[in-house]
Amino acid sequence: MKTTSSTAVYSLSYRESKTYVAATLFVIGNILLPQLCHLMPQGGLIWLPIYFFTLVAAYKYGLTAGLLTAIVSPIVNSSLFGMPAASMLPIILTKSVLLALAAAFIASKVRRVALWAVALAVLAYQGIGMMAEWGMTGSLTAALQDIRLGWPGxxxxxxxxFAIIKLIKK
Structure with missing residues (x-):
């Protein structure tokens, strides 16, 4: 597997209609993928599906598309399906926003799609998110859950x- 690609990364703004089209598509992905994963016991905890398209949106299309996806996806999922539970929304939203920030920042600095850069974005949001969750819940066990159970995700x-970001042409 080629671990870098010259596939372009973009930074869409709030003023471009492309931003909202892209964010809408990624939100739909972040609604459908969790539904699929929740068909298996503890699927959400293992596969962490609510974050997948947030990563893709932020890395490929920048902070604006990433933040829209990061914020809208968990709220819509919780409102429509009760997952994540309303009590978990602050933590999920925090991690989603951290992922959008990390992915967009790293992509803007690297300016290409690189496996190590995508991995760094995931590790950054998980590391900072773990600390935030520990601070919000007071439970180190809860904070470590994504690492203990969610490593496949x-x-x-x-x-x-990385593969999806490379596949998306424009």
Whole structure:
């Protein structure tokens, strides 16, 4: 597997209609993928599907598309399906926003699609998010759950996210 690609990364603004089209498509992905993953017991905890298209949106299209996806996806999922539970929304939203920030920042600095850069974005949001969750819940066990149970999802985010970002032409 080629671990870098000259596939372009973009930085769409709030003024471009492309931003909202892209964010809408990624939100739909972040609605459908969790529904699929929740068909298996603890699927959400293992596969961390609510973050997948946020990573792709932010890395490929920049902070604006990433933040729209990061904020809208968990709220819509919780409102429509009760997942994530309303009590978990602050933590999920925090991690989603951290992922959008990390992915957009790293992509803007690297200016290409690189496996190590996608991995760094995932590790950054998980590391900072773990500390934030520990601070919000007071539970180190809860904060470590994504690492203990969600490592398959993090691998899917890294390798699957890298592949999808490379596949998206424009």
């Amino acid at each position: 993090m691998l899917v985010q890294i390798f699957g996210g």
